[in-house]
Amino acid sequence: MKDGPNIIGIAALIGDHARAEVLTALMSGMALTATELADIAGVTKQTISAHLAKLVDAGLLAVEAQGRHRYFRLADDDVAQLLESLMNVAFRTGAVRLRSSPREPALRKARVCYDHLAGELGVLVYERLLAHGAFIPDADGLRLTGAGSAMIKAIGVDTAAAAGTRRAFCRTCLDWSERRHHLAGALGDALLARFEEIGWAKRSLDSRVVAFSDAGEQDLRLWLA
Incomplete structure (x- = not known):
């Protein structure tokens, strides 16, 4: 059968080594320049320009000009969700890097998954909120209960503002390292932003690691208790 969207072109774009490195790096949620992405992918500036043009044309990346620089980021949440799903499949099938990064333990503990918290502490947040009755199943994924709203507002998150965006308000994402959600x-975006705002955590500038201070992690666990 030849019905429906053709995935061959998108699969070929993602399957290239340099472009895969670019897309993975942009899962940090940060916008990066072509020069920065060339260094990450290990290719020349001329080569990365061709790769980035293809990714932008395909709708996988968005680009924004600021002064003399052009910044690239993932186009939207759908692209991030696709990449996280591919990471899960790769991890499950044993397609891991031959050399583990020194950051590997830190990535597994807490990292950015596009714009929300993933890793051990990300799973902890979801599972403890679920245990407190914060969510119920909904046609669109999850719905925040009154108890959940009160608990999240207690740390200063504006749930109404998060619900007013055009994207999905509340959903689960399968965590590749924890194999749980x-x-x-x-809402996940708003929570991570709040954790940073109140000083519990800080994103690394050169990786996807989210570093919680000892006091910040203690406060997080107390809030979830």
Whole structure:
């Protein structure tokens, strides 16, 4: 059968080594320049320009000009969700890097998954909120209960503002390292932003690691208790 969208072109774009490195790097949620992405992918500036043009044309990346620089980021949440799903399949089938990064333990503990918290602590947040009755199943994924809203507002998150965005408000995302779910969507984004705002955690500038201070992790666990 030849019905429906053709995935061959998108699969070929993602399957290239340099472009896969670019897409993975942009899962940090940060916008990066072509020069930065060339260094990450290990190719020349001329080569990365051709790769980036293809990714933008395909709708996988968005680009924004600021002064003399052009910044590239993932086009939207759908692209991030696709990449996280591919990471899960790769991890499950044993397609891991031959050399583990020194950051590997830190990545497994807490990292950015596009714009929300993943890793051990991301899973902890979702599972403890679930245990407190914060969510119930919904046609669109999850619905925040009154108890959940009160608990999340207690740390200063504006749930109404998060719910007012055009994207999915509250959904789960399968965590590749924990093989359990963490919280995604606009609410997951708002929670991670709040963790940073109140000083519990800080994103690394050169990786996807989210570093919680000892006091910040203690406060996180107390909030979830």
